[in-house]
Amino acid sequence: MPTKKKSANATARELPSIPQELIEQFVKGPMSAEAIQDASMAFKKALIERALGAELGHHLGYPQG
Structure with missing residues (x-):
């Protein structure tokens, strides 16, 4: 195919x-x-945590904290 x-x-x-x-x-x-790999991993980790925190805040209806 x-x-x-x-x-x-x-x-x-x-x-x-x-x-x-x-x-x-x-x-x-x-x-x-x-x-370079360590910096990339740290940046990805921070980016994913930020996105997941925003998604959870949106789901719950209020910001984290």
């Missing part, structure tokens, strides 16, 4: 821009592959 080809719109999404100040907080100089 042949695979379906993705359209150009499906593969080329526009990513949100990240403020330079935020990048400067994560990047203090040259980074190893391990340091």
Whole structure:
């Protein structure tokens, strides 16, 4: 069975821009592959926790805290 080809719109999404100040907080100089992975994991963790907290607040009808 042949695979379906993705359209150009499906593969080329526009990513949100990240403020330079935020990048400067994560990047203090040259980074190893391990340091990049650690920073990525920390950023993903914070982003997911923020999204889940907002979702829970929306579900409960009031903000966390």
